[in-house]
Amino acid sequence: MTRKQSKCFYCERMIEAGDYQVVCSYFMKLRHSEKIWTKTMHFHAKNPNCWLDRAIRELELRPYVERRGRKPDALSDEDRTARLRILRRRSSAMSRLRAEMEGEVRLYKILHLTEMMEKLKVEIEKVGGVPLKWEQIKSKQEGRSFDGYR
Ligand SMILES: [Zn+2]
Secondary structure (H helix, E strand, O other), X not given: OOOOOEXXXXXXXXEOOOOOEEEEEEEEXXXXXXXXXXXXXXXXXXXXXXXXXXXXXXXXXXXXXXXXXXXXXXOOHHHHHHHHHHHHHHHHHHHHHHHHHHOOOOHHHHHHHHHHHHHHHHHHHOXXXXXXXXXXXXXXXXXXXXXXXX
């Protein structure tokens, strides 16, 4: 909860000063660069409840998970948390990638984001497998269109 006005990452409307909000920060260090990426996302936490809406949407991705031989309930709480964290990072990377595609093309940024998504794929493989949805996005990338994701 903060008193600053900010934009909701989910509904893209302003969160007025004094409203409840959830703030998420991501820090990313890239292999061949000293730069640390930071991404802060704000969500309405009450009326509208964007934080929960978004979490629910992420949970809905789970039925599509390809489990590659694992039992459906094989994930520990810890793994499930790790998985959700990866899904969020991926989602954040996707929106930044989308923004890059719309603006002036900065190839190094696109490459970094793509590289990060490949890494996330390796990470999520260990905690429940790669969601089918990710594979679907990959085929869409060939046409440089990300519109189907949201
Ligand atoms: Zn919102």
